[in-house]
Amino acid sequence: MVDFSKAKLATSDAKLTTFDRVEILLYRCEALVTGVSLAVMLVMIVISVTARFFDLPIPNTGEWALVAMSPLAFVGAAMCTYLGGHICIDVAQLLPSERLRAIARAMASIIQLTFAVLFVYAAWAFFDYAVDSGERLLDLGTPVAIPAAFLVIGGVLIIIHAAVDLVRQWLDLPHPRTLT
Numbered sequence: 001m002v003d004f005s006k007a008k009l010a011t012s013d014a015k016l017t018t019f020d021r022v023e024i025l026l027y028r029c030e031a032l033v034t035g036v037s038l039a040v041m042l043v044m045i046v047i048s049v050t051a052r053f054f055d056l057p058i059p060n061t062g063e064w065a066l067v068a069m070s071p072l073a074f075v076g077a078a079m080c081t082y083l084g085g086h087i088c089i090d091v092a093q094l095l096p097s098e099r100l101r102a103i104a105r106a107m108a109s110i111i112q113l114t115f116a117v118l119f120v121y122a123a124w125a126f127f128d129y130a131v132d133s134g135e136r137l138l139d140l141g142t143p144v145a146i147p148a149a150f151l152v153i154g155g156v157l158i159i160i161h162a163a164v165d166l167v168r169q170w171l172d173l174p175h176p177r178t179l180t
Contacts, residue, residue: 019164020176023082026157030079037072041065060139067137070147074154081112081161083177106169113162116155123151 016024044065051058079085095101129135130145137144168175 027082030075034076037068040068063137063139067147070150074150078157081158109166116158120155127152
């Protein structure tokens with residue numbers, strides 16, 4: 001379980017670099033967005049199920065639950081990038097030397113950064129299409145551009161976290177999560 005408390009992320013501000021402070025601020029915003037997204041999903045699903053059960057004349061609010069999945073998934077992926085909590089195979093830990101482990105970690109960050117740049121490129125095309133077309137979802141008329149925007153936002157946040165991690169590795173600085 002991830003602890004979102006300020007104390008866990010920044011126990012000693014004297015040890016934090018500007019990169020760390022910016023990333024911690026981004027992380028806190030990401031945590032807020034994903035928390036709100038999860039709450040919206042839960043409330044909209046409860047309303048939708050209740051409306052169906054009691055045959056209430058309420059539009060399908062499940063649409064907003066689906067829309068809320070976009071920030072939960074893609075901003076949540078950025079959070080996982082920052083926390084190092086994403087799915088990975090820790091083959092690098094089996095390498096015999098610290099230098100090889102550092103190279104493997106840097107390569108992983110470079111690959112992640114490359115993936116995120118390509119993802120943002122593709123997501124931007126989808127977002128641009130959604131804005132230009134004005135396409136809307138069927139039940140409540142929610143613009144498709146809203147969930148599409150979170151694909152771009154999540155990708156950009158992953159780029160930021162991966163790039164800062166590379167800089168941190170290059171300068172041999174600890175990650176803020178290791179300072180607690």
